[in-house]
Amino acid sequence: MFFEPVLVKYKTYLKRYYGFLRLLIIAERFTCLFLLMILFNAYEFAYFLPGMATFSKTQNYIDPYRFNIILMAVGAVIITFFAVVCNKLLRKKREFNLISMLERNFPGLRTKLGTACDNKQNFNIVTNKLFLDVLKELIGIDIKKIAPLRQILRTFVIFLLFSGLIVFCVAEDFSFNISPSQLKEKIPDLPAGKAAGEMENETVDETEYGVEAVIIKNGEQIEMEINPSLGLGFTNQVDSETANELNGSSNGSKKGFRYSQSYSEELPEEYEPLIKQYFEKLSS
Amino acid sequence: MREIQEVQLEDSELNLKPTYEKASEIFEVIFKEIGNAIVGQKEMIRQILIAMLCEGHVLVESNPGLGKTLTISTISQIMNMKFSRIQCTPDLMPADITGTDIIEDDEKGSKHFKFKQGPVFANIVLADEINRASPKTQSALLEAMQEKQVTVANTTYLLDKPFFILATQNPIEMEGTYALPEAQLDRFLLKIQLQYPDKEEEFEIVNRYAEAFRPAVRRCIDKETFLELQQITRRIPISNKLKRYAIEIVNQTRNLPELIEAGASPRASIALILCAKANAFLDNRGYVEKEDVDAMVLPVLRHRIILSFEAARNNTTSDKIIQKILEDKKQLYNERERG
Numbered sequence: 001m002f003f004e005p006v007l008v009k010y011k012t013y014l015k016r017y018y019g020f021l022r023l024l025i026i027a028e029r030f031t032c033l034f035l036l037m038i039l040f041n042a043y044e045f046a047y048f049l050p051g052m053a054t055f056s057k058t059q060n061y062i063d064p065y066r067f068n069i070i071l072m073a074v075g076a077v078i079i080t081f082f083a084v085v086c087n088k089l090l091r092k093k094r095e096f097n098l099i100s101m102l103e104r105n106f107p108g109l110r111t112k113l114g115t116a117c118d119n120k121q122n123f124n125i126v127t128n129k130l131f132l133d134v135l136k137e138l139i140g141i142d143i144k145k146i147a148p149l150r151q152i153l154r155t156f157v158i159f160l161l162f163s164g165l166i167v168f169c170v171a172e173d174f175s176f177n178i179s180p181s182q183l184k185e186k187i188p189d190l191p192a193g194k195a196a197g198e199m200e201n202e203t204v205d206e207t208e209y210g211v212e213a214v215i216i217k218n219g220e221q222i223e224m225e226i227n228p229s230l231g232l233g234f235t236n237q238v239d240s241e242t243a244n245e246l247n248g249s250s251n252g253s254k255k256g257f258r259y260s261q262s263y264s265e266e267l268p269e270e271y272e273p274l275i276k277q278y279f280e281k282l283s284s
Numbered sequence: 285m286r287e288i289q290e291v292q293l294e295d296s297e298l299n300l301k302p303t304y305e306k307a308s309e310i311f312e313v314i315f316k317e318i319g320n321a322i323v324g325q326k327e328m329i330r331q332i333l334i335a336m337l338c339e340g341h342v343l344v345e346s347n348p349g350l351g352k353t354l355t356i357s358t359i360s361q362i363m364n365m366k367f368s369r370i371q372c373t374p375d376l377m378p379a380d381i382t383g384t385d386i387i388e389d390d391e392k393g394s395k396h397f398k399f400k401q402g403p404v405f406a407n408i409v410l411a412d413e414i415n416r417a418s419p420k421t422q423s424a425l426l427e428a429m430q431e432k433q434v435t436v437a438n439t440t441y442l443l444d445k446p447f448f449i450l451a452t453q454n455p456i457e458m459e460g461t462y463a464l465p466e467a468q469l470d471r472f473l474l475k476i477q478l479q480y481p482d483k484e485e486e487f488e489i490v491n492r493y494a495e496a497f498r499p500a501v502r503r504c505i506d507k508e509t510f511l512e513l514q515q516i517t518r519r520i521p522i523s524n525k526l527k528r529y530a531i532e533i534v535n536q537t538r539n540l541p542e543l544i545e546a547g548a549s550p551r552a553s554i555a556l557i558l559c560a561k562a563n564a565f566l567d568n569r570g571y572v573e574k575e576d577v578d579a580m581v582l583p584v585l586r587h588r589i590i591l592s593f594e595a596a597r598n599n600t601t602s603d604k605i606i607q608k609i610l611e612d613k614k615q616l617y618n619e620r621e622r623g
Contacts, residue, residue: 100621111574114525115522115523116571118525119521119522123293125293125297125304126570127521128293
């Protein structure tokens with residue numbers, strides 16, 4: 001029908017703009033998520049993954065800070081991708097309805113355009129005139145009026161703003177003093193998460209001996225990563241033989257534990273009574 | 285080249301072109317001429333024209349003296365159509381309407397039967413106070429209304445086109461009336477309810493008809509042109525969205541068992557869409573809008589639903605129920621439009 005080529009042209013034009021807008025929205029969401037991750041030190045979440053802590057310690061290509069930024073960027077990409085996929089799958093697919101869009105925005109075409117499209121196979125004296133009217137109206141409209149230029153501009157500005165903030169945070173090493181490990185303190189059941197640089201090689205099964213291997217002194221948490229049954233809590237030196245023995249014992253009982261250097265190197269003297277108390281509690 | 289081939293119209297279509305192009309003028313003149321004779325009652329006049337354009341029939345319910353007969357006789361004069369009037373009474377027989385075979389002597393003196401046409405053989409028939417006729421006589425109109433033909437003594441006679449019946453009835457609770465059978469009610473395209481004129485209109489009526497001067501109307505359209513207008517009406521396009529809207533409204537009358545015992549039939553959907561087309565055409569619009577459908581819902585549906593006992597007990601009228609259905613569907617439609 002004579003007005004169809006005009007509709008096809010408009011559809012192509014608008015689809016291009018809407019496609020670009022969709023891409024910008026995805027980019028905007030990604031930058032927003034990435035920024036939030038940087039501000040709230042979300043890289044710590046990555047260390048919940050098995051082997052990530054080891055990998056971060058062993059890799060020598062990037063410094064730990066940059067490594068954490070990359071981890072967050074990858075995380076943001078993955079989350080954004082899944083959000084887009086879920087959105088596509090869960091939301092009802094909406095056809096790009098050019099007819100209703102034109103009818104809504106150009107009152108001269110209201111009902112007329114839809115009627116002409118629905119009756120394009122029905123050719124008679126009345127529809128003939130209608131098709132010509134519709135064609136005239138369609139040619140006369142300014143399609144730019146309904147292109148989402150304003151939305152594109154707004155989204156682009158927000159995208160730029162977020163990108164600028166990301167650059168600032170990365171360059172200045174800026175983030176809030178809030179991290180997932182702090183959350184862990186608030187919620188005791190949360191599995192322990194450790195950041196790069198603060199990481200031990202393995203985590204301790206806290207309930208292994210029926211008593212939590214953690215003591216709190218003046219609100220500070222101290223982990224008891226030793227085998228209490230062997231009484232090595234205060235050893236500052238463990239020779240290789242003992243270490244083997246410990247590992248053997250560990251293998252035998254299939255309990256993964258190990259000694260810690262932290263007691264001899266870092267533990268202040270005032271903690272000794274507390275630790276004693278801990279083992280007494282265990283043996284009783 | 286392909287486009288040029290597509291826009292080629294058939295000769296039958298091209299014949300309608302002159303009439304289509306001057307349709308707005310024709311309607312304007314018709315309304316003006318009727319307005320010379322009838323004061324007010326614009327809605328009734330419009331709905332009668334809509335029914336005529338749709339090749340349908342109208343049932344008018346009103347008290348006496350509101351200008352029904354004058355309106356219809358004026359329309360027949362304007363359109364130069366044959367007009368007849370049937371005054372229905374309880375002793376009116378079917379043959380009084382359709383006509384009957386009578387014995388006639390020819391020139392040679394031999395006798396033979398000759399069919400004498402009844403008043404139904406006209407272009408515009410006014411069946412006055414149809415609910416005073418017996419059900420048997422009312423049914424005699426069925427074939428004429430639906431098939432536009434009459435069968436007498438195994439012979440079928442075609443009625444002239446256009447054929448239009450305007451039946452009037454007194455409010456049903458009046459004494460000495462027979463309620464029209466549902467099958468016959470469904471055959472009326474529209475049911476119009478007339479209201480009394482307001483004071484100003486009544487003043488004008490008195491001025492016109494209480495004087496020696498009687499307004500004259502002139503013929504402004506012929507039968508052939510009117511038949512072409514009827515053909516054009518069916519060609520007015522309607523969008524699928526509005527067709528579904530009309531069907532939803534009709535369908536809803538079947539989904540309210542607590543209020544409606546029997547809903548409207550698919551014939552009502554056809555009637556609603558057709559009337560919406562005629563309404564658009566009268567407005568000189570080459571396509572149907574939602575407002576056209578809305579405007580025709582009440583006259584198309586009000587006589588096609590049977591109220592439940594509960595609704596009747598609560599003094600609910602069919603108009604109120606249809607109005608409620610219409611409001612609900614309008615809201616739904618607008619919500620869908622907003623997306």
